[in-house]
Amino acid sequence: MLTDRQPRVSMAHLPTPLEPLPRLTAALGGPQLWVKRDDQTGLATGGNKTRKLEFLVAEALAQGADTLVTCGAGQSNHARQTAAAAARFGFRCTLVLRGPRPAASQGNLLLDRLLGAEIAWAEDVAVDERLEKVMAELGERGRRPYLIPYGGSNPVGATGYVAAMEELLAQCAQRGLGFDGIVLASSSGGTQAGLVLAARARRYAGRVLGISVALPAEQLRRDLAELASATAAHLGIGIGFAEDDFDVDDSYLGGGYGVVSSLEREAVRTAARSEGLLLDPVYTGRAFGGLMDLIRRGVFAAQERLVFWHTGGVASLFAHPDI
Ligand SMILES: Cc1ncc(COP(=O)(O)O)c(C=O)c1O
Incomplete structure (x- = not known):
């Protein structure tokens, strides 16, 4: 493992489940959607x-x-x-x-x-x-x-998502699964930087698409390149990153960070009502809303397999009765 030599305490419930989303897949007409349940990491309602x-x-x-x-x-x-x-x-x-x-x-x-x-x-x-x-x-x-x-989101924290990507790849190997892409909410960048670093080190060829919830793509890509390079150095992995190494979509920023609109509301309700899956209104709701829009616009083929990486945040639902 890329992170084996790093000091670590144990508190997460790992590996988190990797589950199919058949009803959402059918409702959206493909691609084949799966979810990586990092809302189930434990620690006071869980999350990334x-x-x-x-x-x-x-x-x-x-x-x-x-x-x-x-x-x-x-x-x-x-x-x-x-x-x-x-x-x-x-x-x-x-x-x-x-x-x-x-x-x-x-x-x-x-x-x-x-x-x-x-x-x-x-x-x-x-x-x-x-x-x-x-x-x-x-x-x-x-x-x-x-x-x-x-x-x-510094190199020590992002190390958690280097380990997480290796966890996903191990689950895929055990279950004979392969994914064409991963979609996640990206904000301070530690999650996406860690995933992309391990993806490169382990030669995962699929997309790792970050839906930006706060920053313009240019700025987030800059942060991601800097953080992934620093994390690689921290782990003693000889890989450097440039802005172009990061797949970021900032089309769903709407009124800005935390401003809930019909995009997030529809995503939160759709996931809840078709799979019993709770998303949050700020991060995963925005990212899943973005993914639903990309699917409707034909960006992904019906036979492609995608993982939506659920990064948690469900506790904030209780501060958003407007959802
Ligand atoms: C629920 C949730 N999802 C995603 C993110 C974004 O993760 P990162 O800051 O590592 O980009 C956060 C960050 O606060 C979060 O709380």
Whole structure:
């Protein structure tokens, strides 16, 4: 395995299931759709951050940290999973969240509080600025904070998705399956960068298509190339990446990050009602909505086999009664 020598704690429920979606496939008239259930990774309702946190928490423990610190949007899934990992491994946790404190604690925010995280609202300053201040304050109070970047997307975190791609390829080999492509929601890039790095190292020939949920494609591709190259260096794999190595579609950004429209609503309802599969309105709903649109526009042939990589986020449904 490409990641065998990396320090890692065990908290994810692995391998996550790889399941066919026959009713969705029939409803959309092909391609053959499957789902990789990383909404079932465990850790306080699951999601992609569990895989990243296995490596990040190991580094925090090695450094003798006593507090995990991270940042994100008010409904950040990453923040909620970091709070859960902190509780699980005996750290304290401080979350720096964007914007003002909302009137009610719903969805992920409810869970952040339940999991015991301290929350610092950025209010009207930039999250990075508030984060810097929080790190300094924790140091002054004699704490040993370990900073996890936005989305857990640094080379240590992205290592989780290098291992995840190898897991998928092993499942395929065991079951005699092959896939023409993988489709996923892409934001801070750690998930897609890790998958593409392992795909290249293991000579997987299919597409790895990231549906951007926040950034213009040009910017996301730049971030992905930088992160995948740094992750390869971290793992001692002699591969460098350029922007063109990443397949990104930013056609579904709509009103911007987290702005729910008919695209996400239709995707969330369709998956729920045809397969009993819950998607979230911000990430997987947008990515699956994009995939449904690409299918309707004939981008994929009916006999192709695709994996939709479910990256979690379901807790945020409870902050979106409008869905
Ligand atoms: C549910 C969900 N899906 C996908 C993503 C995107 O993953 P990445 O930030 O690694 O691109 C996130 C990130 O926060 C997420 O919470």
